[in-house]
Amino acid sequence: MGGNRGPQAERVEAQAQKIADALDLPLYFEDERLSSAEAKRILREQGLSEKQMRGKVDMIAASLFLQSWLDSRQERDERG
The missing domain is CATH 1.10.286 (GTP Cyclohydrolase I; Chain A, domain 1)
Structure with a gap:
């Protein structure tokens, strides 16, 4: 938990970004x-x-x- 994103987090963020872009929605990660x-x-x-x-x-x-x-x-x- 050193603050680095792992490969799974990167995949999830990329997929979330695609969905947000397709729906023209803002995207926030927490x-x-x-x-x-x-x-x-x-x-x-x-x-x-x-x-x-x-x-x-x-x-x-x-x-x-x-x-x-x-x-x-x-x-x-x-x-x-």
């Missing part, structure tokens, strides 16, 4: 690699055990990922 770790940290801070976390980690991670994307979009909009 790094979500740490969202699950952050979700687990939050749940641990709330005192949940690993067993209690099941089913909650993905939901929290998705919320964190979405909020990160919304924040970055707002920053882009503010910059013009």
Whole structure:
């Protein structure tokens, strides 16, 4: 996780770009690699055990990922 994109990420990005171009849509990429770790940290801070976390980690991670994307979009909009 040194910040380098692997071959699979490059293939996904190329395919996404083709779709975005064909549909004339903007395309944004967001790094979500740490969202699950952050979700687990939050749940641990709330005192949940690993067993209690099941089913909650993905939901929290998705919320964190979405909020990160919304924040970055707002920053882009503010910059013009």
